[in-house]
Amino acid sequence: MISREDIKALNTCIQCGTCIGSCYSGRFTALNTRKILMKFIAKGKPIEENDAIWFCTSCYACTERCPRNIPLTDILLKARRQLVKEKGLPGRLDKAFKALLKTGSLVPAKDEHAKLREDLGLTLYTAQFRDDAREEVSKIVEKHIGGLI
């Protein structure tokens, strides 16, 4: 969760605009990380379901360039977690996390992919293809986010 330190860090912002200028996602979308973080976090307002918060590619360019060393990307990821806690998993990520629960992979292999591996002389050895490993992974996913999926 957003900590007192995060808020303290956010409050050292000198509004230089470097973060926004570095953000390629912000060039095309309403993503304005500093604004999201300031409004909803530093000022203590609850985070709203806001599409733009899902447009960050977590490239860390803003964080690396911020002259006050504010960990913007990590705080934004925390803000997403807080949002998920309140509002649940966003529908568009539902499929990927269902796959993780079922197969141990966010992007599972289908038959055609298994066949391609075979053609290239490779075996199938990840958790998706090992019953014991897959069950172990499923249990971990279930434990942490089973209620969300």
Added chain:
Amino acid sequence: MKFFPGCMIHNRYPGIEASLYYVFDKLGIKISPLEGSSCCPAPGVVKSISEELWIELASRNLSLSDEDILTACNGCFTTLLEASSKINGVDVRHVAEFLYREVGIEEIKKRVVKKLPIRVAVHYGCHFFRPSKSKGMDSEKPIMLDELVEAIGAESVSYRHKFVCCGGGGGVRAAATEVANDILNLKMDAISAAEVDAIVVICPLCLHQFDVGQIELREQRGEDYDVPAIHYIQLLAIAMGMDVDKSGLVHHNVVTAELVEKLIQGEIME
């Protein structure tokens, strides 16, 4: 070393894995797959949902190996490196920085049996060098990949927006495909203007974004770029003597006859 494939290499671009084994065999470095491993899990998207889930799955993957772990994916590299520093686990390397730092450019040059005189646009991918502190790399303009590409006789062409994100990371490809493709559109305009034979990446997620994203840009926006993307290890394997067929390139979505021809021909070394 143990090779950690992650979802994208194991399940979508296995040519990267076949190429990597070929290269390491030629270099005489022992490597075997990390069996029973799961999704790394992907740093941006899983940390957006649950940090506890992220660290527990990553720790499980790390605990499967008592040898150093090698990845060929920027996302797996980021997750496993960060998790390992938290739990004091085994060392985690990315194949590009491993080749550069441990094998070295001179040694790679010596191992090339067929130079590949093609023009390429290199794309590092954000998570290869950032966060820069844990990666020990230049946070703005790394040069490793440019040098690696030139070591096999290719030309790394400078182009606008070279260090811009591919658009696929952080769950954006899954959660907001339109936004991912807007960023890709900008990137592809610049790459197209540079007139290259291929885009060279070091991450299967970037590869997927360039490879599948270009098809979507064509179908949805009528933008026909047709510039194949390839992982550096696939190119290196070909330069070290692997059949182009076995590199998996022909199974990518975007692939041109010209590129395949140039890679088959190459420039045989004496």
